[in-house]
Each structure stands twice: as structure tokens, then as C-alpha cells.
Amino acid sequence: MDWQKTLHSWHERISQELDSVVDFWLRHSHDEEYGGFFTCLDQTGKVYDDLKYVWLQGRQVWMYSRLYRKVPRFQRPELLQAAKAGGEFLLRHARVAPPSQKCAFVLTRDGRPVKIQRTIFSECFYVLGLDELGRATGESHYQREALAMMEAIVRWVREDPSELGRPQLAGALPHDSMAVPMMLLNLVDQVSEGDAEVASRFKELDSWSAQRILSHVQRNGAAVLENVSEDGKELPGCLGRQQNPGHAIEAGWFLLRCALRQHNSDLQSQAVDKFMKQPFQSGWDPEHGGLFAFQDVDGLCPTQLEWKMKLWWPHTEAMVAFLMGFAETQDKELLELFHQVANYTFAKFRDPVAGEWFGYLTQEGKMALTIKGGPFKGCFHVPRALYMCEEILKSLVERKFAIQK
Amino acid sequence: MDWQKTLHSWHERISQELDSVVDFWLRHSHDEEYGGFFTCLDQTGKVYDDLKYVWLQGRQVWMYSRLYRKVPRFQRPELLQAAKAGGEFLLRHARVAPPSQKCAFVLTRDGRPVKIQRTIFSECFYVLGLDELGRATGESHYQREALAMMEAIVRWVREDPSELGRPQLAGALPHDSMAVPMMLLNLVDQVSEGDAEVASRFKELDSWSAQRILSHVQRNGAAVLENVSEDGKELPGCLGRQQNPGHAIEAGWFLLRCALRQHNSDLQSQAVDKFMKQPFQSGWDPEHGGLFAFQDVDGLCPTQLEWKMKLWWPHTEAMVAFLMGFAETQDKELLELFHQVANYTFAKFRDPVAGEWFGYLTQEGKMALTIKGGPFKGCFHVPRALYMCEEILKSLVERKFAIQK
Numbered sequence: 001m002d003w004q005k006t007l008h009s010w011h012e013r014i015s016q017e018l019d020s021v022v023d024f025w026l027r028h029s030h031d032e033e034y035g036g037f038f039t040c041l042d043q044t045g046k047v048y049d050d051l052k053y054v055w056l057q058g059r060q061v062w063m064y065s066r067l068y069r070k071v072p073r074f075q076r077p078e079l080l081q082a083a084k085a086g087g088e089f090l091l092r093h094a095r096v097a098p099p100s101q102k103c104a105f106v107l108t109r110d111g112r113p114v115k116i117q118r119t120i121f122s123e124c125f126y127v128l129g130l131d132e133l134g135r136a137t138g139e140s141h142y143q144r145e146a147l148a149m150m151e152a153i154v155r156w157v158r159e160d161p162s163e164l165g166r167p168q169l170a171g172a173l174p175h176d177s178m179a180v181p182m183m184l185l186n187l188v189d190q191v192s193e194g195d196a197e198v199a200s201r202f203k204e205l206d207s208w209s210a211q212r213i214l215s216h217v218q219r220n221g222a223a224v225l226e227n228v229s230e231d232g233k234e235l236p237g238c239l240g241r242q243q244n245p246g247h248a249i250e251a252g253w254f255l256l257r258c259a260l261r262q263h264n265s266d267l268q269s270q271a272v273d274k275f276m277k278q279p280f281q282s283g284w285d286p287e288h289g290g291l292f293a294f295q296d297v298d299g300l301c302p303t304q305l306e307w308k309m310k311l312w313w314p315h316t317e318a319m320v321a322f323l324m325g326f327a328e329t330q331d332k333e334l335l336e337l338f339h340q341v342a343n344y345t346f347a348k349f350r351d352p353v354a355g356e357w358f359g360y361l362t363q364e365g366k367m368a369l370t371i372k373g374g375p376f377k378g379c380f381h382v383p384r385a386l387y388m389c390e391e392i393l394k395s396l397v398e399r400k401f402a403i404q405k
Numbered sequence: 406m407d408w409q410k411t412l413h414s415w416h417e418r419i420s421q422e423l424d425s426v427v428d429f430w431l432r433h434s435h436d437e438e439y440g441g442f443f444t445c446l447d448q449t450g451k452v453y454d455d456l457k458y459v460w461l462q463g464r465q466v467w468m469y470s471r472l473y474r475k476v477p478r479f480q481r482p483e484l485l486q487a488a489k490a491g492g493e494f495l496l497r498h499a500r501v502a503p504p505s506q507k508c509a510f511v512l513t514r515d516g517r518p519v520k521i522q523r524t525i526f527s528e529c530f531y532v533l534g535l536d537e538l539g540r541a542t543g544e545s546h547y548q549r550e551a552l553a554m555m556e557a558i559v560r561w562v563r564e565d566p567s568e569l570g571r572p573q574l575a576g577a578l579p580h581d582s583m584a585v586p587m588m589l590l591n592l593v594d595q596v597s598e599g600d601a602e603v604a605s606r607f608k609e610l611d612s613w614s615a616q617r618i619l620s621h622v623q624r625n626g627a628a629v630l631e632n633v634s635e636d637g638k639e640l641p642g643c644l645g646r647q648q649n650p651g652h653a654i655e656a657g658w659f660l661l662r663c664a665l666r667q668h669n670s671d672l673q674s675q676a677v678d679k680f681m682k683q684p685f686q687s688g689w690d691p692e693h694g695g696l697f698a699f700q701d702v703d704g705l706c707p708t709q710l711e712w713k714m715k716l717w718w719p720h721t722e723a724m725v726a727f728l729m730g731f732a733e734t735q736d737k738e739l740l741e742l743f744h745q746v747a748n749y750t751f752a753k754f755r756d757p758v759a760g761e762w763f764g765y766l767t768q769e770g771k772m773a774l775t776i777k778g779g780p781f782k783g784c785f786h787v788p789r790a791l792y793m794c795e796e797i798l799k800s801l802v803e804r805k806f807a808i809q810k
Contacts, residue, residue, distance in 0.1 A: 113577070114574060114576040172520065301774050301776050305765055368713060369706050
């Protein structure tokens, strides 16, 4: 295979696809009346529910702001206006009872709280969206609000979770869910960009989060487990055996960016070997292709009903991870993996008719849900992956890598 | 078809299957050390997690006690002993912080609370199990405890839900989830049996629950919706459009038993027409057979990832509903539906090798999860349906019904 040609052709396909995906959200998701975004969109983009999930509001604010700030062809007023309207909606409505920093999980269209999760994730995407909005608009008050929320999140995770409202129960094993340090690592990456003062403030958190993620490598290095004890030991039962290959691979590129920030080559090879190659080997369905949603490290049957299903986001994250991994290491195996995953993903999830991607396939790759957006799928993983891959491919193509044939 | 012969043959198959299913739980699920039951059992009955889900503990106590009390061949000391050990486990551990009546959702093997749900269902299965255990053992203190818990549940549902711990949120539509009046109707049925005083105490609740369930018939009688407003109106969005055919059909036989208690022939025909025949017509997969797990009344795509999957319990409940409906109405259509559902169910869910049934199939009827028990599947729907069908078939066969050919 002529890899230079292949990279060229992926660059072109991915750029075109990013245009089409962004166009889908621009056409269908804006709430002109209240600000913020409709994310419950059917195959054609029609709104089937007007609830506003705070994760997805924050993520779309981030995505629009990032595209506006970084990609010249998206420096369009309509993106920035919609991002601002989304940011203002979050500022007005996400926090349920200020001065508490706790945010709702889902709001009505006009911003009244419907449900609160006793976790940190609504707040994390609030930070992600507002920090990037501050950068795109140059209005620093958005970043100040993001940083204040970030302090609250760090306090909840590392000092005192009581404001989250989870009861302390005698039988609940204190444990580290990999999602938590992953989110923190992602946020440090976000808020530190180009700001030495903030980067230095969160330097220790950066390392702490990376170390926490590394503690999920278990079984003498042979597996990434989703949940481990606070001191990095394997936990009993389903909780302890749970694996999520897409999540491990996403952690891979989070760690790889951290390794770049920290000039840490050992972390770089752990990111690639333990969080990219290995979860792919064990998580890829040898029969039908695609990454399983969940696995049990002992090969037992997971209890998640969807464990065999193929979800969009593990595949978008694998595209990012393998391409980024290749760009940093020039390891051709990673480029081949990118090609394999990207081919599967474009063939199965893409909707060339109405735009955006389907999210949920059966094990066999048949469409299970026709929705383009819902309570957990919004304007985020697909355009983020396309934007990041476009950027990496551009640089690869320009560098005209001499790849060993 | 010779229906008399068919009923005979189903009676035989179902009796044998009940023996085999009960045997599975007797062999694999007892915790001899702490009392209570392991329910996370793999295909062969091996324990893959030792957490104890309170719903499933209460249900298994009920099932064993009921079989002991009502079916002569199950009047075996090992069933009663295990039921008692399960009941004692619940008494010792289910309530998280007495004197509060609130129960945990899941406990460690030795009874420490792991998680609390902000709903009434753990408590409902606590009532169900302990009331039946009191009947089977003749030890009335179990029933007293059950009735005290029942009073708390009724108070939470009809007067003051604050002890459940759900925050009151401005955007959360107060609504009636059909599961709540269904559970209450089921509990009234349980605690009233053969006790005129208790029956009279809960007579108003019986009617109230039935009326609440009937308020879920919407669209001019054309559909049962899972969630409606407190005053019986359709709700907006996915919440309002949600349907669960198996749940509607289960409500059908709950209502039918209520109609018998109340000698209410109008309620009987609503139970049969609106809650059995109609949900079956719209919920049965014309392509692959089996009942869908979820549907959207407007035919939109549900957001539940498993909506097309075939779960065991809608099928066991449909077997009970159609057979009970036939026994009460002599409507031959119901007998045909029983035969159709029972054939599908025995062909797809049954495991003739290791006993008990599989719980989770793909839309096409392929096994998706190999587990026999898990966080939501225990010793309940399969043996309850087999026990009830056996009882009804026995009576039908003995009556030697003259069915129009």
C-alpha cells in the first residue's frame, strides 16, 4: 500500500465528512428561542425530544468554539453565536442551587432542572465548554467561571465528595472509576493550553491523574480494568472484572497528550502499548469487526445488555488514538490499525444521506437505533475525532513522512 | 387442533420445566454461610458475583414460600429452610438505617449496603417475600413486618415521598410510572389473600391502583403508555411516548385478578382488550417473533439500546396473561395467543442442558447474554409463570372445557 497516498485520501475524506457533520448540527440542533442545543435528533435531524442534557450542551459549546478558534473555514459567526448562546444557557441554568457548584444532568428546554446525577461529569463538560468559549470569544469571564468549577470538581474528587450527595454506605467499596482521572486529565489539557500560570497550577493534578489511570493496568500489565481500588488493586466481582475497550483506547490518547506535555517517553510507550494496542487486540470482534462495548477480563459474560453492540464513540476514539500514536512514534502498526478502524467506522456508522453518524449497531453491524443524537450522543465524539484526525493528517501529509514499506 | 390435547401436553411440559427450574436454583443459589441467595449465576449455575440484590432476595423468598405452601410436591424442608434463611437475611440487612423503612437496592454477601435506589421497589419485594414467608411458616411476625413496610410504601406513594430521597426539581414533571400502581396492586393481591380484615383495609388502595393503571390507556383507547401525568394525561417527549409491551401485558393479568376480587366484569374486559390483546398486537415482532422490550407509540426510535431485544420476562408474563385470560373468558383467541407465545418462549429461552432460562436474546432470537441470573434476573419470573400456568392448566384440564373448534 502507498501510505502517503492513503493518508492523502483519508485527509480528504475526513475533511469532507467534518463539513457534513458540522452542517447537520448547524441545521438541526439550535434552539433559537432559549439558546442551547437540541440533541435528541432522529435520522433526518428532526427533534424528537427537547430535553437538554448538560453533558451534551457543554460538549457542543466546546466543539463549536474549538472549530471556530482552530479551523479557518469554521471561523463563521453562526458557530460563535450558537456557542455563546449555549454558554449563556449553561451559565443561567446548569447550576441547580448556586452558590453550590452542583449542576443538573438534564434540564427542560427552558432550563429547569429535571435530574441531578451524583457524579462530576455534568460539571466537567461545563468546564470544557466554557473554557473553550472564553478562548474563542476572548471573553475571559467564561474561563474564570470554568476554573472556579474546576476547583470544585478537584475538591470533590480529592478531598470531600459530600456535595455530590452520594450516601456513604458500609458495603460500597471505595474505588477509582477510570472515567474520573480521564476527565481530569482531559480538563487539565484544556485549561492549561497556552497559559503557563494555569498549567503550573494544575501540574501536580496532571501527574496525579495520569498515575491514577496507569493504576488501571492490571494482571501483570495484560489488561486495563475500568474500576480498581483506591490503592490500585483489582476489585472482586463484575465491578472489578469490567473492561471497556473504547474507554481504554480513549485514555490512550489522553495519556499520549499528557506524555507530550510532560516530555515523558515512558508514559508515551505505556499509552501506546497498554492503552491502544492491547485493548484493541482484546476488544476487536474477530467475527464481525468493531469494538465490543464491554468485556469481562476473565471472558465471562458481562451483565450489560449492550455488551456486544458496536457503539460509535469507541471507534471515533480509536481513530484518534491510532493516528496520534502513529504521528508521535512513526510505528507503522498504528497506521495500519488506524486504517482498519477508520474503514470499519466509515462503512458502518456514517450516514451519507442525512449527515452525522448512527450511534448504535448490533454485533453484526446492523443498525439498532436510527437516532443521530440522544441522551448520550450529541455534537462531540464524531466531529471531535474528525477535527483531530484532519489536523494530524494535515501535518503528516505536509511532513511527507518516509514510511517504511 | 385438538385443544384439550394441547392443554394436556402444555400441562405436562410446564410441570416438568418447573421441576427443572426450581432444581437449578436449589442447586446453585443458596448461600449456606450468610443466608439469602446468590443470583449472579452463569449458564451452568456458577456464581460470578456474590452481591445480593434486594429485589431478587425478596422475590426468591416469595417463590420458595409460595411453592412450599401451594404445590404439594414442593412441600420440602429445603425450600422452607432456604426461604427462612433468605427472610432472616432481609430482616437483618435490607433496611439501611432503622427505624427508617428505606431498604438498600444491593447488599454485599454479608449484608452491608452497597447502593440505595430512590424508589419503592426494594421495599415492595421485601413485603412480597416476607408476607408469603409468614404464610408458609405460620410465623405471623413476618407478615407483621411486611404490613408495616406496606404502610410506609403507601405513605411514600400517596402522601410524602421525601424519605425516598429524591430532590424536588422544578423541571421534573410529576408523573405516574405504571410500575408503581402495578406493584401496589400486586402487593394488595398478596397481603389480602384469605384475610378479610387486611383485604378490607386495602380495598380502597386496590381500586385506586387499578384506576391509576387504567389511566395509562391513552390515544382514545389505542395504546398503553408507561408514563402519564398525575391526572392521567399524556406527557411530552420520550417519557410520554414510551411503551413496554411486556409490562402492559403483565399489568393485564394483575388487573384481571383485581377484577376477580372485585367481581368487576368491565375491568375484566379492559384487562383483556387493552392490556393483553392490544399490546401483543403492537408489541410482537412480525419479522422475527417475540415481544420488543420497548417501543415508541408514534413509531419513532426508542433511546433504550435494548429496545429491539427479546427479554425473558415479557414472554413469561404473556404466557400467564393469555392463559389466565382464557380461563376466565373462554375466549379462544387468548388460548391461541398463549400457544403462540409459549411455543416461541420454550423454543428460544429454555436451556434443556443446564436448567433455568436464558434472559436476553437479540432481535433475531440469538443469545446475547449467557447468564441465567444477574442484577435483574433471579428466581422469579420463570418459576412464577410456570407455577401459575401449571395451576391454571390443571384446572382447565380437570374442567374438560368444551372449546369450540
